[in-house]
Amino acid sequence: MATEKQWRQAAVMVVVVVLAVAGGAASKSKPKTCDKGWECKNSVYCCNDTISDFFQVYQFENLFSKRNAPIAHAVGFWDYHSFITASALFQPLGFGTTGGKQMAMKEVAAFLGHVGSKTSCGYGVATGGPLAWGLCYNHEMSPSQSYCNLDYLYPCTPGVDYYGRGALPVYWNYNYGIIGDGIKVDLLYHPEYLEQNATLAFQAAFWRWMTPMKKKQPSAHDVFVGNWKPSKNDTLAKRLPGFGTTMNVLYGDQVCGQGSIDAMNSIISHYQYYLDLMGVGRQYSGDNLDCAEQEAFNPSYQPASA
Numbered sequence: 001m002a003t004e005k006q007w008r009q010a011a012v013m014v015v016v017v018v019l020a021v022a023g024g025a026a027s028k029s030k031p032k033t034c035d036k037g038w039e040c041k042n043s044v045y046c047c048n049d050t051i052s053d054f055f056q057v058y059q060f061e062n063l064f065s066k067r068n069a070p071i072a073h074a075v076g077f078w079d080y081h082s083f084i085t086a087s088a089l090f091q092p093l094g095f096g097t098t099g100g101k102q103m104a105m106k107e108v109a110a111f112l113g114h115v116g117s118k119t120s121c122g123y124g125v126a127t128g129g130p131l132a133w134g135l136c137y138n139h140e141m142s143p144s145q146s147y148c149n150l151d152y153l154y155p156c157t158p159g160v161d162y163y164g165r166g167a168l169p170v171y172w173n174y175n176y177g178i179i180g181d182g183i184k185v186d187l188l189y190h191p192e193y194l195e196q197n198a199t200l201a202f203q204a205a206f207w208r209w210m211t212p213m214k215k216k217q218p219s220a221h222d223v224f225v226g227n228w229k230p231s232k233n234d235t236l237a238k239r240l241p242g243f244g245t246t247m248n249v250l251y252g253d254q255v256c257g258q259g260s261i262d263a264m265n266s267i268i269s270h271y272q273y274y275l276d277l278m279g280v281g282r283q284y285s286g287d288n289l290d291c292a293e294q295e296a297f298n299p300s301y302q303p304a305s306a
């Protein structure tokens with residue numbers, strides 16, 4: 001019988017072999033060696049620009065120009081540094097590093113378009129226009145309930161409420177549980193972290209953007225950057241690559257398949273406003289911008305954010 005120590009050694013060797021194989025594959029697909037920094041480790045994106053090469057503090061300030069106005073609801077909370085710090089975990093996975101500079105800038109605008117519209121307090125005649133008020137909130141102001149549902153995997157912590165918090169607001173215990181697992185922070189015990197720490201709030205949002213909600217489904221990232229090929233069913237359901245389908249991945253039929261509704265148009269407007277401000281221009285919004293006619297990937301209930 002093998003001793004525990006032998007088992008451990010065997011396990012270590014398996015890990016080493018797997019890493020060696022993965023390393024070999026990576027270097028085969030990308031013979032060019034690059035030594036540009038953190039992003040080069042085990043990532044096919046390593047020689048490409050990092051987000052801070054094309055998206056700088058002044059651009060972040062432009063996009064979210066009203067977030068620290070006296071009447072905003074999260075004054076002093078959101079900043080460029082936490083956005084970049086959080087993105088560093090996801091750039092090696094392809095966020096903002098896929099497909100060349102224009103696609104990378106568009107992905108940042110698309111992601112932030114979702115974030116801006118979900119955290120906006122710019123209604124109607126707000127100064128600067130309704131689109132200047134992204135990142136005005138970091139949590140739901142008057143929750144009408146505690147968003148606790150019976151869940152064996154992610155049971156509610158007694159006395160804790162799971163109302164909307166963060167950059168792509170997270171609601172419900174099971175969503176805090178899944179996302180907490182994803183970013184390795186115990187959000188089921190500490191959902192308040194998402195309104196206390198902007199880096200974690202952005203990390204949770206990036207995780208959501210980069211992660212398929214179900215097996216065999218694409219992530220928002222995948223449908224946006226062109227990693228995803230629609231199946232016949234997808235085509236029949238009018239789900240095609242582009243910004244529109246990111247809304248389907250993130251919100252399903254709360255936003256999609258309802259015709260030209262405000263909830264959808266607001267997200268699109270933020271995306272295009274940011275494209276303009278970043279100097280890309282809304283004429284490059286891409287095909288399949290909306291999801292007015294799409295069927296949801298996952299019909300009704302339980303999207304991770306709303």
Ligand SMILES: *[C@@H]1O[C@H](CO)[C@@H](O)[C@H](O)[C@H]1NC(C)=O
Binds near residue numbers: 044045048099100101
């Ligand atoms: C890296 O950038 C190049 C040129 O900008 C682009 O063609 C390529 O697709 C990018 N790599 C990946 C893996 O997206």
Ligand SMILES: *[C@@H]1O[C@H](CO)[C@@H](O)[C@H](O)[C@H]1NC(C)=O
Binds near residue numbers: 197199
């Ligand atoms: C916020 O979270 C990040 C990531 O876990 C951590 O490094 C940082 O120290 C936290 N900031 C504060 C103020 O707690």
Ligand SMILES: *[C@@H]1O[C@H](CO)[C@@H](O)[C@H](O)[C@H]1NC(C)=O
Binds near residue numbers: 233
């Ligand atoms: C395609 O859609 C039909 C009807 O909605 C469904 O029954 C079937 O399982 C789907 N097939 C795949 C491969 O998803």
